[in-house]
Amino acid sequence: MDAPVQAGVSVGDLTVLLNGKPQATIPIVAKAGVERAGFFGRLRQKFTRML
Numbered sequence: 001m002d003a004p005v006q007a008g009v010s011v012g013d014l015t016v017l018l019n020g021k022p023q024a025t026i027p028i029v030a031k032a033g034v035e036r037a038g039f040f041g042r043l044r045q046k047f048t049r050m051l
Helices: 037-050
Strands: 012-018 021-029
Touching: none
Parallel strands: none
Antiparallel strands: 012 021
């Protein structure tokens, strides 16, 4: 999923397995909203990943 993401939006599911069989599926919901990073935000992310 790409930004922007609003709070309360489902971003995926977690499936709990027991002996290889699904026991429960839990939705993963964004607790807070996330805005799309601008040019400098993306540049900072790339730089920190290189370290």
